[in-house]
Amino acid sequence: MTVCFDTELVSRYGGRGPRYTSYPTALQFSEELTADLYRENALASNAGTVPLSLYVHIPFCNTLCYYCGCNKIVTRNQARVERYLEMLYREIDMQSVLFERHRKIEQLHFGGGTPTYLSDKQLHELMAKLRDAFTFDDSDKREFSIEVDPRTVDRGGIRRLAELSFNRLSLGIQDFEPVVQAAVNRIQTPDSVSALVETAREAGFGSVSFDLIYGLPHQTVASFDSTLELVIAMRPDRLAVYNYAHLPQRFKGQRMINDADIPLPEVKLEILHRTIDRLCDSGYEYIGMDHFALPDDELVRARANGTLQRNFQGYSTHRHCDLVALGVSAIGNIGNVFAQSAVTTMEYEALVESGRLPLKKGLVVDHDDSLRAAAIQALMCYDELAFDDFNAAHDIDFATYFAVELERLRPLAEDGLIQLDSSAIIITDKGRLLLRSIAMVFDRYIDHAQNDNRFSKAI
Numbered sequence: 001m002t003v004c005f006d007t008e009l010v011s012r013y014g015g016r017g018p019r020y021t022s023y024p025t026a027l028q029f030s031e032e033l034t035a036d037l038y039r040e041n042a043l044a045s046n047a048g049t050v051p052l053s054l055y056v057h058i059p060f061c062n063t064l065c066y067y068c069g070c071n072k073i074v075t076r077n078q079a080r081v082e083r084y085l086e087m088l089y090r091e092i093d094m095q096s097v098l099f100e101r102h103r104k105i106e107q108l109h110f111g112g113g114t115p116t117y118l119s120d121k122q123l124h125e126l127m128a129k130l131r132d133a134f135t136f137d138d139s140d141k142r143e144f145s146i147e148v149d150p151r152t153v154d155r156g157g158i159r160r161l162a163e164l165s166f167n168r169l170s171l172g173i174q175d176f177e178p179v180v181q182a183a184v185n186r187i188q189t190p191d192s193v194s195a196l197v198e199t200a201r202e203a204g205f206g207s208v209s210f211d212l213i214y215g216l217p218h219q220t221v222a223s224f225d226s227t228l229e230l231v232i233a234m235r236p237d238r239l240a241v242y243n244y245a246h247l248p249q250r251f252k253g254q255r256m257i258n259d260a261d262i263p264l265p266e267v268k269l270e271i272l273h274r275t276i277d278r279l280c281d282s283g284y285e286y287i288g289m290d291h292f293a294l295p296d297d298e299l300v301r302a303r304a305n306g307t308l309q310r311n312f313q314g315y316s317t318h319r320h321c322d323l324v325a326l327g328v329s330a331i332g333n334i335g336n337v338f339a340q341s342a343v344t345t346m347e348y349e350a351l352v353e354s355g356r357l358p359l360k361k362g363l364v365v366d367h368d369d370s371l372r373a374a375a376i377q378a379l380m381c382y383d384e385l386a387f388d389d390f391n392a393a394h395d396i397d398f399a400t401y402f403a404v405e406l407e408r409l410r411p412l413a414e415d416g417l418i419q420l421d422s423s424a425i426i427i428t429d430k431g432r433l434l435l436r437s438i439a440m441v442f443d444r445y446i447d448h449a450q451n452d453n454r455f456s457k458a459i
């Protein structure tokens with residue numbers, strides 16, 4: 001699968017848009033989704049044989065990376081961490097009784113914050129608690145992943161994660177240049193990362209993923225090229241290359257970044273262009289949005305066999321699972337219900353302590369939402385939406401139901417982002433980089449006349 005970088009189209013269509021880690025997006029969640037409704041829905045979901053995916057949010061970090069826009073707590077206060085874990089355990093008790101034990105956990109993801117902020121003992125206890133509460137699938141089918149801050153683990157730490165049955169690692173790299181690392185307050189040497197990758201391979205991790213960010217202070221095309229050189233030599237199975245969104249009004253830590261040090265938009269575009277070319281020339285396949293993977297990685301296989309999905313981790317496998325989310329701000333998806341926990345630890349802990357599920361808002365997906373979600377998934381995961389297949393799967397006539405959207409797609413077809421005929425929408429090499437803008441056509445919650453500034457820029 002190839003990508004064609006068309007600077008003129010990128011400037012025209014690379015405006016703001018949702019990342020579609022869900023549709024409808026979290027902006028549509030409301031307090032109409034109550035804990036009772038979630039509970040009823042979770043219990044009803046046991047009628048099927050759908051396995052489970054677990055997401056566990058650990059919000060703590062040792063230090064602040066200035067670019068960060070995540071929901072995290074920078075602290076060294078262990079009492080605070082212990083209190084959170086105590087409430088998390090109580091939530092695990094409350095959630096696990098909703099799901100029958102025959103429903104195995106096929107997929108597990110620890111995200112943050114920094115999951116490896118936790119000590120070995122805390123991680124061990126947390127995994128033991130989860131194993132006690134749910135039924136883990138320990139076969140090779142499992143995908144148990146953890147986000148790792150390379151500054152918080154050594155080789156021994158990686159081996160211990162393997163002993164806990166994690167088999168996927170995601171390492172936050174961002175950039176290897178010392179001047180960039182100093183400007184964002186995140187110092188980690190290529191040698192230390194390389195040692196962790198080597199250990200992960202020896203310990204049997206099936207997939208190692210790197211996160212990079214372009215648009216950080218002091219980055220240049222040449223400097224990012226040096227980072228790419230080092231990254232490609234380490235051969236991670238997957239890469240996510242994110243666009244830095246500088247929003248200092250919204251994220252206080254970003255005020256530590258000097259505006260004048262941020263690369264100009266044209267430099268950012270050139271960095272992205274060069275990154276795509278280099279990764280594709282080095283054997284990586286472009287999955288979509290900001291994700292790349294080696295041809296034998298599960299993401300590539302999942303795209304080939306129809307099990308690729310967009311979810312809150314970006315692109316992911318195990319599309320068939322119900323997602324149970326645990327911890328502050330975490331978002332779950334059981335059947336047609338999305339539910340998000342309280343976003344502050346204070347509120348999260350207060351709700352759990354009072355014996356209630358910590359859910360604050362969410363959404364019941366209606367029929368129209370589910371059709372639009374299916375259209376967006378098809379375009380973002382498979383670059384193609386064949387009308388006959390869609391009609392058969394959803395019992396509608398696509399051309400009639402989405403007549404307005406098809407009309408809205410015409411200018412995009414004229415500009416070469418898609419091929420549009422009476423049988424299908426096919427994303428072209430030029431459109432592949434602009435998936436968000438194409439998917440937005442199917443979003444009924446977007447004001448299509450405006451460039452909505454609630455979202456980050458697509459490019």
Ligand code: SF4
Binds near residue numbers: 068069070113
């Ligand atoms: S980037 Fe990761 S480690 Fe850094 S502050 Fe944000 S969540 Fe914490």
